Amino acid sequence: MVQDARSLGYGDLIERPRLKAIGLGGAGCNTISGFPFPSVGLCSHIDNINGPPNQRRIVLNTDERALLRSASPRMLGSVERNITKRLRQELDDNDLIFLFAGLGGETGSYIAPGIASLCRHLGAMVISSVALPFSAEGTGRRNTAIAALPELIKSSHITITYPNDGLLKVAPNLPFRRTFRVMDELMKTPSIELSQVLTIDDLSRLRKDIGTSSHMRMGTGSGIGMQREAVAVSEAFSSPWFDFDLSDTKIALIIISGCEIDEFSVRDVIGHVRARLPRTMIQYGVLSNPSAYDLRVTILLSTKY
Ligand SMILES: Nc1nc2c(ncn2[C@@H]2O[C@H](COP(=O)(O)OP(=O)(O)OP(=O)(O)O)[C@@H](O)[C@H]2O)c(=O)[nH]1
Ligand SMILES: [Mg+2]
Structure with a gap:
């Protein structure tokens, strides 16, 4: 124990949380690829075709994405549609859920706040990690990301944002595709490390310290x-x-x-x-x-x- 700081990984309830990683949209599915604990991707059929192989994925059609865009957890928690039943099965019985998305596209940006709300409603602590589009991707993507973010922050316990432009400062000459892989690794790091440290006891203390979000x-x-x-x-x-x-x-x-x-x-x-x-x-x-x-x-x- 170091003076003036609180150590994680100890407490009366030192068992590990049940945890899961959820990738939302194309970027989210790429980010969770190779995660060292249970994970599932949610994406459109196009991202399903282009996404990483051998990944557990739920492919969402247009109607399902529209339904999930509604951020009301009560609604998602009680609507008896195939997709909501399947999601409740996937998300229930977890203490800690890591959500990943690249905001700026339609799938990830639109469904992230609703999925975060649903996880929270089901009792999990929610840590969302999201990349924000490069300036070079244009104002349309930027505006979509900006519209989604406040709702996501409100719905998650912790939201970690990674503006993509920041990468240009540390690695200015990377090709676009390579940049995304670097971003995937960076976004994964805190979640994997926290998953190896946090106990059930830490989760409840953290939730108290953080407040609502x-x-x-x-x-x-x-x-x-x-x-x-x-x-x-x-x-x-x-x-x-x-x-x-x-x-x-x-x-x-x-x-x-x-x-x-x-x-x-x-x-x-x-x-x-x-x-x-x-x-x-x-x-x-x-x-x-x-x-x-x-x-x-x-x-x-x-x-x-
Ligand atoms: N970290 C990371 N970011 C990505 C990747 N691909 C795209 N992005 C970023 O994420 C943003 C959203 O892209 P997607 O994830 O493809 O969008 P989506 O959620 O699938 O939405 P739609 O494709 O419009 O249905 C982009 O504007 C990029 O800034 C990736 O593989 N990894
Ligand atoms: Mg996509």
Whole structure:
């Protein structure tokens, strides 16, 4: 236990949550590809043809997408149609659900708030991770994303946004397709790490700390050698998505992973974060990875939307 910060992964109810990843639309299905725990994609028939092979998917027709666009969980929770029955079966009996989508298209943007509401209505904690379109994709996609986002944030417990333009700052010369694969990996990281750390007890504490909902941004860094903690934290804070006033940040979730992480390392990382966020509630988890040669730090910071 580090002073001034709360550790994740402990508590009276230390069993792991039952969890699932849901990919919405073409981008969401690509992002959940190869996820290390149960997952299902929801998409149109076109994205089903082009999507990754060997993935469990529910293909939605136009009427079903229109129905799911209604964000009323009570309605989705009680409508007796094949699609709503199937979704309730898929989403029920989970403690933690990770939703993924690229906002800006019709399927993901339109159904994400309703699916998040339904998961919440069924009792799960919902963590949504969404990419926001590149400026180069035009105002139509941008406006669709902007219209969907407030409702999604309200419906999820945590919504992590990744404006695609941020990637151009860290990897300016990648071809478009490659950019999306990099984004998929980045968006997956906090969810996979949280899934390995959070306990049932953490979920209920987090839900209390967050209140109804929270918008977050992600930064990640790694370091080797004597100064590995300082280097990793500094790299994480140079994230293109930490483009807001850090004094707004109420909650920071930190995952520290690597080989042989001892209490000194943890204190060092938290100290470097604390120096940048003097008034923020810090919660951290540690993941041991014997095959890692570096120390990695993933940081989620809450910010206004
Ligand atoms: N991370 C990631 N983002 C993607 C990918 N493909 C597209 N995007 C982004 O996500 C946005 C939405 O695209 P899609 O997911 O294809 O849209 P959709 O939800 O399937 O909606 P429709 O295709 O219109 O039914 C795009 O504007 C891109 O910014 C991908 O493979 N990975
Ligand atoms: Mg699509």
